[in-house]
Amino acid sequence: MQRTDRADFEQFARARSHELLRAGWLLTGDRHSGEDLAQETLARVFSRWSRVKAADNPTAYARTILTRIYLDSVRRRSSTEVSVADPPHGQVATPDSDLRQVLVAALRELTPLDRAVVVHRYLLDADVATVARELSLTENAVRARASRSLARIRAHLGADFIDLHENSR
Incomplete structure (x- = not known):
């Protein structure tokens, strides 16, 4: 990847990571799973950056990747895997x-x-x-x-x- 492409991706990632984290959290219902989902999404976007960058709407492309990763993971999830609904102890509550x-x-x-x-x-x-x-x-x-x-x-x-x-x- 060329230096300008890498800089473009880094700028995109900084600008959109909050939105991807929020969408990941809302889809999974869990902060840590949402972070993992957003991270995997950015990794896939990075590996396809030339295609994503050329798309009409790179943000929509990334959201589509995020959603497909989420839906695929739900389909593959083992029946023994249990997500924790309660937040970890010591987490600060907001209003x-x-x-x-x-x-x-x-x-x-x-x-x-x-x-x-x-x-x-x-x-x-x-x-x-x-x-x-x-x-x-x-x-x-x-x-x-x-x-x-x-x-x-x-x-x-x-x-x-x-x-x-x-x-x-």
């Missing part, structure tokens, strides 16, 4: 950490593909066409999955939770 934990728990209730649709559509703020392209789905499938997923999240959160947070605004 909205309880809300985040509740939302992550609600996301865990979704299938991996439905979770990917919700994360891309609402948390990464991608439009329906972009989500469809990134996840190899039709636009109607994205809309249907998003609608059903949001209904499941609302059911998980409960009416009391939704009323409480709407009234606190």
